[in-house]
Amino acid sequence: MAILEVKNLTHTYSGNSPFVNDAVSDVSFAIEKGEIVGIIGHTGSGKSTLVQHLNGLLKPTEGEVLFENEDIWANPKEIRKIRSKVGLVFQYPEYQLFEETVIKDIAFGPKNMGLEGDELDKTVKEICEIVGVKHEFFEKSPFDLSGGEKRRVAIAGVMAMKPEVIVFDEPTAGLDPKGREDVMKIIRNYRKATGATVIIISHSMEDMANLADKILVMNKGKIYKFDTVANVFSNSEELRNIGLNVPIVTRVFEELSDLGINLPERALTIDSAVEILSALKAEVENA
Amino acid sequence: MDNIIEIKNVSFEYTDEQTVHTAVKNINLNIKRGSFTVILGHNGSGKSTLAKMMNGLNKPTFGDVFVDGINTRDEETEIEVKRRVGMVFQNPDNQLVASIVEEDVAFGPENLGLEPEVIRQRVDKALKAVGMAEFANSTPHRLSGGQKQRIAIAGIIAMEPECLVLDEPTAMLDPKGRREIINTLERLNKEKSITVVLITHYMEEAENADRVLVMNDGEIIEDGKPSEVFQNVKLLKSVGLDVPQTTELLYALKQKGFSVDTSKISIKDTAKEIAKSFFKE
Amino acid sequence: MLKDITFGQYYEASSPVHKCDPRVKIILMLCFIVFIFVSQNAFALALSTVAVFFVLLLSRVPMKLFLKNLKAIWFVLFFTAVINLFYSNSGTVLLHFWKIEITTGGIYRSIFMALRIVLLIFISSVLTYTTTPNSLTEAIERLLSPLKYIGLKNAVHTFAMMMTIALRFIPTLIEEAEKIMNAQKARGADLENGSLVERVKALIPILIPLLISSVRRAYELAEAMECRCYNGGEGKTRMKQLRMSTVDLYAIIFIVVFAALVITLNIIF
Known part of the structure; x- marks a missing residue:
């Protein structure tokens, strides 16, 4: 069954907004439950705009987004509910940390969903286990951690809402090789523990080949290809023409x-x- | 003099919550004029601290750093040191001062107190050297990351330095932006004989370097040509680094009994090396 | 929303207004503001309006950009108009209810004040649209330079540098604020609903990261400036020299004639 379905999605930005070049036009695709889907495309191909529709941060100019066959905008007042079902980890998520302690910061998401008391505590601890946030860090200020550890805590903050679909926008950007490997491990662990569907934007074709089941190629706001990893990488000439590679x-x-x-x-x-x-x-x- | 930078018995210490940390431990290093050096190391290995000592931004706790024979400790010659060794950092946004590209590039030469006509010439030349001449009147905030970083490089080039030290200039860029920066640096090094010291986390950017240094825990643990350094796959991985995919492939094949030379890095050379195993004699 | 703020955004074009020396432009703009406010009657204000629109047309900046700036302050405009409506009780009474009466004098005054504000916004927008932030700050620095004789030399340079950097970072910080806002929304933060106290509280997860990132940026920028041999204003030269030209002469003649006319109209009527 398709967990997420995008139908004829179009998004245009107005006037001289700096994102004008990141528009999306008439995009349709479906993602099956439990799949790992990679999204590739050069900067400005529309991929960041596309993923912000999946959890209702952006509203389609035209078309619709279905989560478990229901239009996420059916009741606009309830749009916040979709954000705990479809988690979105932005680029450089460590820039969103704000609480006094690591544990409080990770609890921010689930608290917004209405969890409290023991249930909240249990959820947060469980996520720390999966993501590998060390016990000794719990009461530390998130700002005292190293770059890689900050990223880990920030990712845990989204995973703590236990989303059924989790979307990452270049999760390894700016990290050193060890940090990149750690993030890939976190994603695999979360998936193993929860069976979640994973969508990941990346510029690293190597990471895509290692991790993804399918790849969605974006070019100029449209889907250029949506197929298995092997099929997408079977024509390098084609990919090179749109500024990508194998x-x-x-x-x-x-x-x-x-x-x-x-x-x-x-x-x-x-x-x-x-x-x-x-x-x-x-x-x-x-x- | 053959060396633009000479680092002699240098250590760097800093205090954090009353504990003393040593970020750089007794390093001796010379950077040859006109060379292209890449420094690799995981976060916290001391490579940024070392880089910032190369133009006097950090002063060594022990030992001395000489730029063109000038000790970076001397306060009167501080500007002379910074003019000779320019630095470019990771985030291009946080290096640009002015809202118009050419006015930003002029910032360095203006601080040096040059004549307006000279500044104009240098700005035009610098923008041309990084391939951004057509954007002279744009505003930085409308440019891509790679373009912004090239403006930052132009801002340094306009001071006509002998050496460029770049601290992870490609970390925040997409593959296209990364290629733009590496191509620009290789060209500046070849055509204008500017010495380049490049710090990076992307192993493939070291492919064409003259020399690769690997830092770990404040020390230089490897120093040599890229083809030599990347042979130490195990060592590099043990200090949180990586090797180029091609080296890794050759290394894995060797373990499986292929007789291949693991010092090849480019894709073509790697393919030729593997092909040898199939066309014997 | 946030992106609509065009403050300090230079519009590139080739026009006499662009060519005018920024020092002259600042002084002329101040003159304009004074004249707009001393225009006492309809004739004088009509003349000011014509003069302002003449400068707008001359600048070759699209009209919609000026209107956009107006949109940002429509509330102030509306408020001024309404307040002034009740402020005067001269002329014939048009409407009377409870203790309030609207008179022709009130309407006249209301339009008058609103028009003044519109002209004010337009003429100051001309300055920011036709002058790069750098030359603007340089002009301010030059105009304030007499202050150095009373021992404020560093203060003038520092102030100008601060303005340059502020203008450079406004778009960057706006973009960053939006990113952080989206990231917290993705974690279920509710920024739209709730009481006033709740909404102010909801801003904390946005303001703290923004503050921390600004401090980090400031620190990195300071290092980058040091690497580019920045050493305060001492011995600094400029690539772009400010030079007066014939355009400036015409501009000065224009403002003198304009001034004479406004004063005459004020006296005659």
């Missing part, structure tokens, strides 16, 4: 084919590349 490993494989090596399939990740090449080598040696 994973580096895939590019190495393309070079190998150009050099005359007959590869049975294209690799998207290092693990699959090693597997394919090892098998081929064994074949050559046996022959």
Whole structure:
């Protein structure tokens, strides 16, 4: 069953707003429950505008967004309810931290949903467990943490609402390699623990290949392609034309084919590349 | 003199809630004139602190830093040091002072007290050097991240420095913006022989560098050509870093019994190296 | 919403008003403001109106940008008009209810005051639309420079630098405020409903991150300025020199003629 469905969504910005170039026009797609969907597209392709419709931060100029087959704008007064069902983690989420302690900050979301007392406490602790917020940090000020830890706490703040769909806008931006790996781990852990549907905007084709089931390619406010990872990355020429690329490993494989090596399939990740090449080598040696 | 920057027995300490931390531990390092050096290290490894000592923004607790032979400790020559070694930071928004591009680029030369005609020439030249001449009269807040960062670089270039130190200038940019910055830096280094010291978290940006330094816990733990440094896959991963995807692929293949040279970095070289295993003799 | 604020936004065009020396422009604008307020009768105000619109047309800035600035203060305008409506009881009574009466004198006065404010907004918008923030601050710095003889040299430069930076960061901070607002809304924050106290409380999750990020920006900017050899106003030169030209001469002649006419009209009628 589709958990989220976008139908003929159009969003135009007025006048000389700095976001004019990020408009979306006539976009339709459906995301199945439990899927991990990656969104790629160069800056200004409309992807940030698109995801802000999924939790009702923006209202479509035309078209509709359905959550579990219901129009999220059916009752505009109730729009806040959708925000706990579809969580949205913005770029550099650590800039939203404001409470005196880490634990209070993480509790902000669930408290806004009306949780209190033991239930609130339980939810927050549970999320800290999943996300890996250390016990010793609970009573610390979030502003005293390192950059990577701040990001972790900020992500926990959205996950604490236990959203069924969680959307990330470039969750690893600005982090060092270790920090990037940690964030990917948090996303995987949350999904494992809750079975949530994950949507993730990223510029890293390698992360996409490692994590996503499907990829939605945005270009000039429209969907350029929405398909499995393998199919999206099967045509690098096409992607390059719209300012994107395929994973580096895939590019190495393309070079190998150009050099005359007959590869049975294209690799998207290092693990699959090693597997394919090892098998081929064994074949050559046996022959 | 061969070295634009000489760092001698330098340590840097700071106090935080009464505990003394050592961010940089007894480092000796020379930066050759005209070279392109990349410094890698995880957050908190001391690389930013070290960079800020290269133009006197931070003064060493122990030891001395010399820029073109001038000790960065001398207060009278502070401007001379900053003019020779320019710095660019991570967030382009927080480096631009004026609301019009060319007026911002003029800020440095104006502070140096140059004649108006000279400033005009330098501003035009600097904007051209970073490929932003057509945006001279735009306002920074309408530009993309990569464009803003190029304006920040132009603002430094307009002071005609010998050396550019950049502290994670690509961290907040998209792949297009990152490529713009790296191309600009490589061009400035080649065509204008400006010395470049680039701090980054993106391993592939080190591919064409003359020299790669790896920092961990305030010390330099690796120093060499990119092809040499990236061979130490295990070491790099153990200090929270990464290697380029190509190196990682070659390394993984080697573990599986492929006889490949893991020092290749570019995609083409990597493919050729792998292909050798299939076309034997 | 927040994005509608156009304060300090330069509109690029090539016009005599753009070419005018910003120092002259500031002084002329002050003259204009004085004349608009000393225009005592309909004839004088009509002349001021014509003069203001003449400058607007000359500036080649689209009319809708001026109207946009007006939109931002419509409430002030409305309020002034209404207050003045009841302020005068001269002329014939048009409407009478309870203790209030509206007279022709009131209507006249109401239109008069509202028009003055409109002209005021228009003429000051001309200045900000046709002058880059930098040359504006430089002009202020130059105009205030006599203050250095009474020991305020640094104060003048510091003030001008502060203005430049403020103008540069207004759009950046507005954008940031919107981002933080959206991020907190995504965490279920309710900014639209509730009592006044609740709404003020709801601002805390926005104001604290905004404050912290401003402090961080200020710190980073200070470092970047230091790296660009900033050392206060001492020994600083300017790329763009302010020079008076024939355009300025025409501008001065224009304002003198305008002044003479306003005064004459005020006396005659």
